[in-house]
Amino acid sequence: MTFYTRNIETLDIEPSSFCNARCPQCLRESKDGDYSFFNQTNLTDTFFEVYFPKDVASKLKRISFSGNIGEPAMNKHLLNILRWFKNHNPNVKFEIYTNGSVQKPDWWRELGEVIGDNSKVIFAIDGLEDTNSIYRIGVKWDQLIANVKEYIKTGSTAVWQFIPFEHNEHQILAAEHLSQELNFKEFKLKISHRDLLNQTQNQKNKVYPAKNPLYRHEGQKLDFINLDRTEQYLNNLKIDCFAISNSNLYISADGLVFPCCHTASIPLLDEKFIPEPYHWIKNVKDNFDFEEISLYKNTLDQIINSKTFRKIKDSWGTTMNQGKNPICAAICGKCDNSNSLKDFL
Numbered sequence: 001m002t003f004y005t006r007n008i009e010t011l012d013i014e015p016s017s018f019c020n021a022r023c024p025q026c027l028r029e030s031k032d033g034d035y036s037f038f039n040q041t042n043l044t045d046t047f048f049e050v051y052f053p054k055d056v057a058s059k060l061k062r063i064s065f066s067g068n069i070g071e072p073a074m075n076k077h078l079l080n081i082l083r084w085f086k087n088h089n090p091n092v093k094f095e096i097y098t099n100g101s102v103q104k105p106d107w108w109r110e111l112g113e114v115i116g117d118n119s120k121v122i123f124a125i126d127g128l129e130d131t132n133s134i135y136r137i138g139v140k141w142d143q144l145i146a147n148v149k150e151y152i153k154t155g156s157t158a159v160w161q162f163i164p165f166e167h168n169e170h171q172i173l174a175a176e177h178l179s180q181e182l183n184f185k186e187f188k189l190k191i192s193h194r195d196l197l198n199q200t201q202n203q204k205n206k207v208y209p210a211k212n213p214l215y216r217h218e219g220q221k222l223d224f225i226n227l228d229r230t231e232q233y234l235n236n237l238k239i240d241c242f243a244i245s246n247s248n249l250y251i252s253a254d255g256l257v258f259p260c261c262h263t264a265s266i267p268l269l270d271e272k273f274i275p276e277p278y279h280w281i282k283n284v285k286d287n288f289d290f291e292e293i294s295l296y297k298n299t300l301d302q303i304i305n306s307k308t309f310r311k312i313k314d315s316w317g318t319t320m321n322q323g324k325n326p327i328c329a330a331i332c333g334k335c336d337n338s339n340s341l342k343d344f345l
Contacts, residue, residue, distance in 0.1 A: 003309040009247040011060055012261055014067030016042045016075035017253035021099050022137040024205040027268045028069040032204060038069060038268060039254050045080035051295040057088040066097035068265050070253055073102035082114050094119035101139040105150035112154025120157035123148060127168035128175060134167050135207050152183050159186045164215035166208040191217060231320050237333025239316040255295045257303045262331045284325050287311045
């Protein structure tokens with residue numbers, strides 16, 4: 001049984017697991033600056049030539065460069081990776097997510113020229129000069145704006161993405177006005193769900209959700225100590241897999257293949273926060289055979305038809321204690337008698 005129902009159309013790539021920023025709610029900061037629980041590396045400019053099938057590359061409609069823990073522009077090979085895909089698929093659309101403060105302006109001018117006018121760069125800018133670095137710790141405002149201006153000069157599309165927090169929600173209108181002055185094509189808000197999920201964050205640099213209910217997810221925070229009702233809810237969910245319906249594939253910076261960025265986050269979950277009675281979270285993590293899903297050691301077709309991918313799909317018909325994938329349930333689960341986790345709780 002294959003995981004997908006049709007050819008891969010969308011590719012999510014994490015070109016680098018390095019980052020110049022220290023965003024408190026990022027998974028890389030879940031151990032307060034200790035990065036030993038993951039491998040810091042980059043995909044090289046020859047990786048796709050050697051390990052990725054050219055016939056798949058030629059049929060892709062969209063390629064997104066982001067990642068769970070990395071900044072794409074930290075990879076010095078990124079421009080050549082983009083050129084490789086353009087050579088094999090001139091019509092493919094790129095989306096690049098970035099904090100915008102890595103590299104120099106001439107690099108960003110070259111990036112705009114490479115991707116052209118049918119692609120876009122999404123700049124994660126969460127505030128103005130006095131607030132952006134409260135969450136995007138380490139991002140230098142002057143460097144960011146210089147890079148943005150040089151990129152926009154090429155005519156390629158720039159999007160300003162703004163996450164509202166308590167410390168910056170008062171600046172949303174001013175940020176939107178600045179985006180228009182800088183000739184961004186779009187300004188959009190991204191409402192964070194991480195506070196609702198009680199996601200671990202760096203306590204030293206902790207940030208707080210926006211007070212305005214328009215800028216925060218409603219609902220009760222998940223209780224990771226008393227999970228009985230949450231587990232009951234997840235057991236009742238039917239999975240409508242985003243990766244399958246969108247023919248989506250995710251490649252991490254160390255060359256591992258997952259259906260999506262959410263399943264790719266499972267190996268990064270810190271086991272010290274898993275309550276003892278809930279072994280099913282650890283069991284799902286243990287179901288990943290990393291040798292089996294590595295493009296360095298297997299073909300893409302072998303990975304898609306691997307036991308690891310099969311276990312993900314097979315788990316959807318089970319319960320949590322039987323190995324149901326909790327990330328799949330939480331992200332892509334639907335329930336007949338409940339519209340949301342908020343309604344159930």
